[in-house]
Amino acid sequence: MNDDASPSQATQNQAAAAPLRKIIHVDMDAFYASVEQRDNPELRGKPVAVGGQVRGVVTAASYEARRFGVRSAMPSVTAKRRCPELIFVKPRFDAYRAVSQQIRAIFLDYTPLVEPLSLDEAYLDVTEDLKGIGIATLIAQEIRARIRAETGLTASAGVSYNKFIAKLASDQNKPDGLCVIPPSRGEAFVATLPVSRFHGVGPKTAEKMARLGIQTGADLRAQSLAFLQHNFGSSGDYYFNLARGICHRQVRPDRPYKSIGAEDTFLEDLTDGDALIAELDRISQTVWRRIEDKGIKGRTVTLKVKFRDFQIITRAKSLERNVADRAEFLETGVALLRTLLPVAKGIRLLGLTLSNLTESPDRDELEPAELELELPL
Known part of the structure; x- marks a missing residue:
């Protein structure tokens, strides 16, 4: 640790040269569940989970369900145990896509600078807004x-000078909240937050940071x-900038999907076939x-494997038609x-990735969605 650490001259020059932007991150509140509650008055005010009750997982949970600790990606059995009154409804992705449109x-x-991340959230660059509002x-x-008036749903928003902080801010006052972080408050705002909330810091990275004594943005700074750089390789520069409220990622609309996939790095190397299949x-x-969220279809499934010695191999199979379902x-x-x-090492x-995409989302195509999954995002 170096308490006297300061940004490198290159970083300082880069930050000074980068123009300030006006970025909004809009995130719908419990989107899928809220649509279900809106469309079915009997569900309003009750704990609702979108997903399968038998041998399934929770796709989304209403705020009433979240009070019991029900979260997305949670096994349905666990969710029901935590909230016996939980009401399960089947997902209606066509309805969600229609509202998203x-x-x-x-x-x-x-x-025109809108970058959707999924059906329920997006970045907007309003540095030069079409209505000339200016603020x-x-x-x-x-x-x-307008979202409330036209859809009957609520949205939270974060407003800041870059994407990183705008996204953090949108989560500050949920649900139905607004948080504004101007440039003068950016670094101080980041300093107060746990690094586990930072974009690009998944659970595994957060665990490693904790072992190094890094729990908050201030610790990272x-x-x-x-x-x-020594501990996180090429990501070290990225984390160094984040700790100082610096993020140069632009709002990038209309970039085509090439693939949708995820990968998970394990705490311990695995050799058992059943354990590997369970992880897959x-x-x-x-x-x-x-894939369902974005309304995408594809024909090619690719498996990626990294061994103990860091050797990486891939195996792929293309079907003559689109992959039918998750099974x-x-x-x-x-x-x-x-x-x-069996594996020797x-x-x-x-x-696991889906590619060779044959159908685009109903909305404009977005940037490639290849994410590093560190499962609980």
Whole structure:
């Protein structure tokens, strides 16, 4: 640790040269569950979980359910145990996509620079807004009011000078809240937050940071660039900047999907076939939720394996038609994995990806969605 650490001259120059932007991150409140409660008055005010009750997982939970500790990606059996009164409803992705299109149309009234992350959240760059309002906070207030009036749903928003802080801010006053972080408060705001909330810091990375004495943004800021590069490789520069409220990622609309996938790095290397298949099952659930969320279809399943010695191999299989459902997605991935079993050396990472996409989302196409999954995001 270096208490005297300061940004490198290159970082200082980069931050000084980067123009200040006006970024809004809009995040719908318990979106799927809220749509169900809106469309079925009998569900209002009650704990609701979208997903399968038998041998399934929770896709989304209402705020009434969250008070009992019910969360998305939680096994349905666990959710029911935590909340015996929990009401399960089957997901209606066509309905969610239709509402998402309504919301997207509202965004586009203010800026063409809209980058959806999923059906229920998006970044907007309103540095130059179409209505000439000029104040990002007022734009966010107007957008939230229109969403409520036109869809009957609530949204939370974060307003700041970059994507990183805007996304953090949108979560500060949920549900139905607004949080504004100007440039003068950015670094101090980041300092107070746990690093586990930072974009790009998953549970595994957060655990490693905790072992190094890094729990908050302030702890991260106290580390030298050399220390972070040594412990986190090329990501060290990224974390160094985040701790200082610096993020140069632009709002990027209309970038085509190339693939949707996820990967998980294990705390201990695995060799047992059943354990590896169980991990692949977990990964497939998260990937398939994103596939359904975005309304995408594809023909090629790719398995990625990283061994104990960091050797990486991939295996892929293309079907003559689109993969039908998660069961087939997982079955194809398992078949690829079985070609490697038994393994002579431990496996430290598995990944599963859908590509060769043949149908785009109903909304404009987005950026490639290849994420590093560190399961509980």
